[in-house]
Amino acid sequence: MATVEFTPITAQDTAQLLRFITCGSVDDGKSTLLGRLLYDAGMVPDDQLAALARDSRRLHAEAPEALDFSLLTDGLDAERQQGITIDVAYRYFHTPRRSFIVADCPGHEQYTRNMATGASNAELAVVLVDARKGLLPQTRRHTYICALMGIRQVVLAVNKMDLVDFREDIYAAIAHEYRELAVQLGITTVHGLPVVAPDGDNVGRRSARMPWYQGPCLLELLEAADTAATQAVDFRMPVQWVNRPDASFRGYAGTVCGGSIAVGSEIVVQPAMRRARIERIVTADGDLSKAVAGQAVTLTLDREIDVSRGDVIADALRPAPVADQFAAHVLWMGDEPLLPNRAYWLKVGSRTVNARISSIKHKVDVNTQAELAARRLELNEVGYCNIDLDHAIAFESYADNRTLGGFILIDRQTHATVGCGMLDFALRRAANVHWQHTDLDKEARSASKGQQARCLWFTGLSGAGKSTIANLVERRLHALGYHTYMLDGDNLRHGLNKDLGFTAEARVENVRRVAEVAHLMVDAGLIVLVCVISPFQDERRFARSLFDEGEFLEVFVDTTLEECERRDPKGLYRKARAGEIFNFTGIDSPYEAPEHAELHLLTAGRRAEQMAEQVVEQLLAGMESHQSR
């Protein structure tokens, strides 16, 4: 039955590894093809085969003798009930020539992210098409995602040839049409073949029923595929771990993600651009004279320089570009939409930095590749975006190096992986706009005012009393001789922020601008009082991140919604309830209460003066350790 002989014992030690994915819909017979492939490779043990025969009989009373190979690759309980594969599953098999890792990817409409996940490590894709239906929108979508994720080789399996009487003209037309599509999308190599998955035609052996097809079967194609196609050329190694067991040894451990390096070569540690030479390439099996892409090694250098996790060690003659602003494709995987200007963590290689999508240039319809205008990205949408980081990083274009060009985006609150992206190029702004050094700094500017610069950030519902309390605080500080400024959200909307509305996106941008202005004023040495509703945790956390330790004091003015509504000083709650204004915080837009505010003012039953005094006291107490007035 099995058409491939068992592996000779030694082949396993030297056989190479190919990672590939399968794409197609449930109806195309993808699970069946994969099951059949495992079966033909001799990978289905007797006990599983017995279970398969039993399950096949139970589920298919009409053909009790036939084996339903799709059952071999069926996964979790929930999926079995739904009858579809909903996530990425990995399968393993080998032949005498190769070991294979297959990412089994779903073809269902809403699961673009699973396919991207499966494709991210794959060197080749098997795209399945039903001979009766030809190319479908999903064929185009799958191929686009493969290309987006860096796959350059595709095997096109035209399945169910038995249902079109094994006609060569039907196969040839589909293969021809697909080749044109693939070229458009940047796939360089396409192998087509006609198959009948349940019967195994052209899967593990060549088919006698389609003598007009002279090429290799699927298994032979997979054995022959080029595995070096996706390898990067220039030496790069992200530092994962600084290995320092004692004072005599200091090594930098990581996995080489591009090129190779020899002992004695000059390297540069990026982004700081410190130079050194490779002294040793240490492994537990003895030192190497040379390290190549894919190897996990520990490097020691010929001199002591500062190297930490997240740095990239690169060939000094061909270093990686360094930048903090990029154009990139982003595939959104979060349930909540991606909002421009919201802060996320971005992880690339072993480095994690703060990032924001500064603009979405367009989103890409994954079915047609049409470019559409977009202000946000929803789950499973792809956008071409500009990205800002808070630190410059060493990177590569994704087409050159998947490790240093591929990144994930992490939600700072839920810690979910909400997106992935492929860096394209650095924006010129980053290279051309330099930070101008100034001789006077914040300390000098605040010292001349006899104070320490601070940001007091008042957050709370509309009508909670933020401005009232802040106003009293400012008067008191002024009377004590401090230099202050008050930034009021409402007032700023008349000028700096007058182009912004009240949607979630606009609120994020509103808070970002206010925070940046406050940051400038603190840099000028002032005590700044900010009064903005700032309803989202994420943006307040971003604001805080701009300041040094102890410089930022979050003041939560905590008044109940009922009380704010009762006061309604500007008549806004009434309008919101009447449906005259939308996105009003507390009514139809959420307020996320702070969890770790420096000051939590429960306003019920307290006078504003009393609370203002409390704020002043806490502010001055924080300065006291440094100065006495």
Added chain:
Amino acid sequence: MGGDEMKVAVSARGTCAFCSVSPGAAVLRLSFSARFPTDDRPRPGRPGQGPVKQRMSSMSHLDALEAESIHIFRETAAAFGRPVMLYSIGKDSSVLLHLLRKAFYPAPPPMPLLHVDTTWKFREMIAFRDQVAAAGDVEVRVHINEEGVRQGISPLVHGSAVHTDVMKTAALKQALDKYGFDAAIGGARRDEEKSRAKERVFSFRNAQHRWDPKHQRPELWHTYNTQIHKGESVRVFPLSNWTELDVWHYIRRENIPVVPLYFAKPRPVVERDGALIMVDDERFVLREGEVVQLREVRFRTLGCYPLTGAVVSSADTLDKIIEEMAASRSSERQGRVIDHDASASMERKKQEGYF
């Protein structure tokens, strides 16, 4: 179920109850057979000593798997405050420990090992564990669910489900909470069982140690999301992409010591519910009609002895094991009684916090 599939080729018969298992069995070190030369690299049993060598530019698939696992170990140590390696004494744990040592060489491993002892492990496993601990380069912590011991939980009396739940799943949670571990490295492989095929390398667990198969983090490239809140944790599986055969090939290539129970030898067994159960100590109670026989058997997986079926085999070297596996037509976990409880039972156990 496994009964009629298991070929009962009786090689030796005997009725004595507790013979032939030497207490505190020595750790077996195996040498390569000259008939099966591997590559030209010298491979010490313990990593650390070896001359400078030149590698081929294209890595073999075992090299690729090894490098990937080392990468995962390093990422775990760098990103988590209190990592631990779960050590179950089996072959996968032996490979894990070997990789752990390699990943941080020349430093000693920066994390302890944790063995959750159900008190029903084979005696040779415990002896092997103690020998690993005696090596001194890595700390081995042992945790036993004392409450379960007080209740007298036994697989023979309470069955596999209750025993596993109390002495393994609950015990593991206790130990993780007790030491505040935020990342637990385990040796599970995706090829072991259907529900594991979709498991992540870094698998998120909530504060109650639960796994939610519907809300797993997408995992792209080798860029792992290691962010968690206090109280939450991850399970990390560096051997995700290894197959059973890869494990044995690697054990042979690297000359890694494993528990002698993997090698065939005459052992006292009884046939029970279609499986061959080894009589490992005096707690084993014979049912009516059961006869202890001395048969040449070995184990493909190791667990609690009353729940682990032996296979009849004469494979007493690594080469023979690999040869046998290549010709084998049954899957690895067939010998495990707990997997047969119900279809998809592993998935259910995982959701409840089983590894």
